[in-house]
Amino acid sequence: MSENKQPVTRRQFLTYTLTGVGGFMAAGMLMPLVRFAIDPVLKPAPKHDMVQVVSVDKITNEPQKFDFQVHQVDAWYESEVTTSAWVYKEGNEIIALSPVCKHLGCTVDWNTDPANQNHFFCPCHYGLYTKDGTNVPNTPPMAPLDVYVQEVKDGYLYLGKAQPRKGA
Numbered sequence: 001m002s003e004n005k006q007p008v009t010r011r012q013f014l015t016y017t018l019t020g021v022g023g024f025m026a027a028g029m030l031m032p033l034v035r036f037a038i039d040p041v042l043k044p045a046p047k048h049d050m051v052q053v054v055s056v057d058k059i060t061n062e063p064q065k066f067d068f069q070v071h072q073v074d075a076w077y078e079s080e081v082t083t084s085a086w087v088y089k090e091g092n093e094i095i096a097l098s099p100v101c102k103h104l105g106c107t108v109d110w111n112t113d114p115a116n117q118n119h120f121f122c123p124c125h126y127g128l129y130t131k132d133g134t135n136v137p138n139t140p141p142m143a144p145l146d147v148y149v150q151e152v153k154d155g156y157l158y159l160g161k162a163q164p165r166k167g168a
């Protein structure tokens, strides 16, 4: 039986101890920073709440613009943002369109271009959309206006997220 014990020198002991304590302290400082950096990724995606926008009896056959507030979560930053929708009735159906132009994101207006009555018009680059939000060929927008997810409850229209039209 051979005894091959090598005593730990004072220098080695201090090196091991300081390395261990230093590593422990560094981990203690880094963990909150790492947690802060990846926290938004760890959170479940916020579900988009439906927001009450307008009483159904105020909706006409003519598109009207209604503003409403949505709670927006952008990584660490949460805020209330005012957004709007063009809303009108087509028979018994309610149509709620996003006012954001699908070309470069300007805001479209209803019926403001004298040369194209009863169209949504984007003044930035003369974009045109028909009343149902379809982009007019040979104008800059390449897709129809987004459509809001909607529901009617207790006589009020609630809107959720604006989504591209299916097939668009």
Ligand code: FES
Residues within 6 Å of the ligand: 101, 102, 103, 104, 105, 106, 122, 123, 124, 125, 126, 127, 140, 141
């Ligand atoms: S942003 Fe609307 S036409 Fe260009």
